[in-house]
Amino acid sequence: MKNPTFTLDFVTRVGKNTVNMVNQLVDMLSFIGEVAITLGKSVMQPKRIRWRPILFNIRTAGFDALPIVGLLSFLLGVVVAYQGAGQLRQYGANIFVADLIGLSMLREFAPLITAIIVAGRSGSAYAAQIGTMAVTEEIDAMRTLGISPQEMLVVPKLVALIIVLPLLTVFADVLGIFGGMLMASTQLDVGFIEFLDRFVKAVGPTSFLVGVGKAPVFAAIIAIVGCYQGFMTKGGADSVGRQTTRSVVQSIFLVIVADALFSIAFSLLDL
Amino acid sequence: MLRQTEHLPQPSKASSNDPVIEMRNVSTSFGEHVVHSDINLEIHRAEIFAIIGGSGSGKSTLLREMILLQRPNSGTIRILGIELKDISELDALALRKRWGVMFQHGGLFGALTIKENVGLPLHEHTALSDAQIDDIADAKLNMTGLKPEVADQFPSELSGGMMKRASLARALALEPELLFLDEPTAGLDPVSAAGVDALVMQLRDQFKLTIVMITHDMDMLWQVADRVAVLADGKVQEVGSMQALSQSENPSVKSFFMGHRGQAAMQRNLTPLENIKE
Numbered sequence A: 001m002k003n004p005t006f007t008l009d010f011v012t013r014v015g016k017n018t019v020n021m022v023n024q025l026v027d028m029l030s031f032i033g034e035v036a037i038t039l040g041k042s043v044m045q046p047k048r049i050r051w052r053p054i055l056f057n058i059r060t061a062g063f064d065a066l067p068i069v070g071l072l073s074f075l076l077g078v079v080v081a082y083q084g085a086g087q088l089r090q091y092g093a094n095i096f097v098a099d100l101i102g103l104s105m106l107r108e109f110a111p112l113i114t115a116i117i118v119a120g121r122s123g124s125a126y127a128a129q130i131g132t133m134a135v136t137e138e139i140d141a142m143r144t145l146g147i148s149p150q151e152m153l154v155v156p157k158l159v160a161l162i163i164v165l166p167l168l169t170v171f172a173d174v175l176g177i178f179g180g181m182l183m184a185s186t187q188l189d190v191g192f193i194e195f196l197d198r199f200v201k202a203v204g205p206t207s208f209l210v211g212v213g214k215a216p217v218f219a220a221i222i223a224i225v226g227c228y229q230g231f232m233t234k235g236g237a238d239s240v241g242r243q244t245t246r247s248v249v250q251s252i253f254l255v256i257v258a259d260a261l262f263s264i265a266f267s268l269l270d271l
Numbered sequence B: 001m002l003r004q005t006e007h008l009p010q011p012s013k014a015s016s017n018d019p020v021i022e023m024r025n026v027s028t029s030f031g032e033h034v035v036h037s038d039i040n041l042e043i044h045r046a047e048i049f050a051i052i053g054g055s056g057s058g059k060s061t062l063l064r065e066m067i068l069l070q071r072p073n074s075g076t077i078r079i080l081g082i083e084l085k086d087i088s089e090l091d092a093l094a095l096r097k098r099w100g101v102m103f104q105h106g107g108l109f110g111a112l113t114i115k116e117n118v119g120l121p122l123h124e125h126t127a128l129s130d131a132q133i134d135d136i137a138d139a140k141l142n143m144t145g146l147k148p149e150v151a152d153q154f155p156s157e158l159s160g161g162m163m164k165r166a167s168l169a170r171a172l173a174l175e176p177e178l179l180f181l182d183e184p185t186a187g188l189d190p191v192s193a194a195g196v197d198a199l200v201m202q203l204r205d206q207f208k209l210t211i212v213m214i215t216h217d218m219d220m221l222w223q224v225a226d227r228v229a230v231l232a233d234g235k236v237q238e239v240g241s242m243q244a245l246s247q248s249e250n251p252s253v254k255s256f257f258m259g260h261r262g263q264a265a266m267q268r269n270l271t272p273l274e275n276i277k278e
Ligand SMILES: Nc1ncnc2c1ncn2[C@@H]1O[C@H](COP(=O)(O)OP(=O)(O)OP(=O)(O)O)[C@@H](O)[C@H]1O
Pocket: B030, B035, B053, B054, B055, B056, B057, B058, B059, B060, B061, B062
């Protein structure tokens, strides 16, 4: 080796990063454990559930996200239909656009695009909110006042998102298919009635359930990663920004990994 | 004022002479960096106890260990007779209701108004009605010298000094018997600082509160502190009244009184009491 310090440097860095990553994984697991315990306690004592923040989060993470989720899934439906149209036309298989749109939207695109939008919108907001509270000593103050930050900040977000993400996914399903249908009628001369006729035959309820069933898992990933990164904030205001960015990158990454695992599991189960 | 005497916790007879806070051989380090090595401290009931020391000497860390926000690497801490090491969650909650903490930067909840901030501990831990809680919150805000119109403002709309007062009002909401103050007068104008001095004395004299504070304010130390612990090099260098400390030969204690601020404060405060009153 020409430059021994370089290799040494490199090896040290790899080592340090590995240790960091393992530490973070352990931290994250213990955080998940804490959240699970708090959630369990809340379920055992429903009086402790904080409804107000849950409702507030349902509005901000769910209702307020309707326009953007609707618009993007509509566009996605349009794009997929448009791309498919050229291929299908060559074989005169125009009507199969309903299969294409139905399966791809319900199974993959709608849950995924919804989760990604919500990770960007709400996951980042969670990290920023909790991170700011950590910097301004609000979390410490909460603990010294005998209020569990988990119970006050994490559980309501988690519960709200688990309720809301499947609903948003259904909304994305509808708008995505509507987008595809619009494209099918203009590009492929497949009318709405024809399209829906074929859609009902080709796409079973399993496809719908498989897609919507993934949403609660994505919701848990987004809420937990966002809150966890918020709690990891130390030091000044710049750290809030860093943790927020990290929460978005990590939650989108984990959502896609989870989606891949779902695909494998579903294909093994022949769903 | 009737309500206050009503809620005032009765010191249990058995422990009224035991120290309120007892630290034995407390050591703390962050990685390689040793912050405390073998700290020993005793703080008594109805005492105003100050912790001083240079920046980074571990004052805040020591305070955080007392209020269950951090654990030392070794050693024992007993607060109000309860050992903190293997404390159960229930005991911790009971203890937390018996003390109030005023944070260096206030630690007020930005999403709540000042009045809601002060009322929050009451909402969480008592069965009082909203109207009663409102009354108590108003009384506490009044006690700390905040004007009534501040009550419905948000923390972001307040000055640093007002935030400290509000934070103090919240710390007093549950009628604690023990009060922790991190830099209560830092960033306050001299008149407000004197107000805080008076308030701290009043709390101790009237309600027999034990008060532990971190402060760099020499005037406050001379005026209100019964005993002062000097923290340096990871150890408690000396504990005693300001008078006693000002005579100390210990170099890290001496350095506190040597600077011109220390000198000026000493001059001001060593003059007979009658002169200070005005
Ligand atoms: N969470 C932490 N991780 C690593 N080091 C820490 C941590 N908290 C405190 N320290 C270190 O411990 C030392 C003591 O910090 P501490 O905040 O207790 O000082 P301080 O006496 O309160 O200072 P100041 O007067 O500036 O508030 C500092 O050197 C600080 O860098």
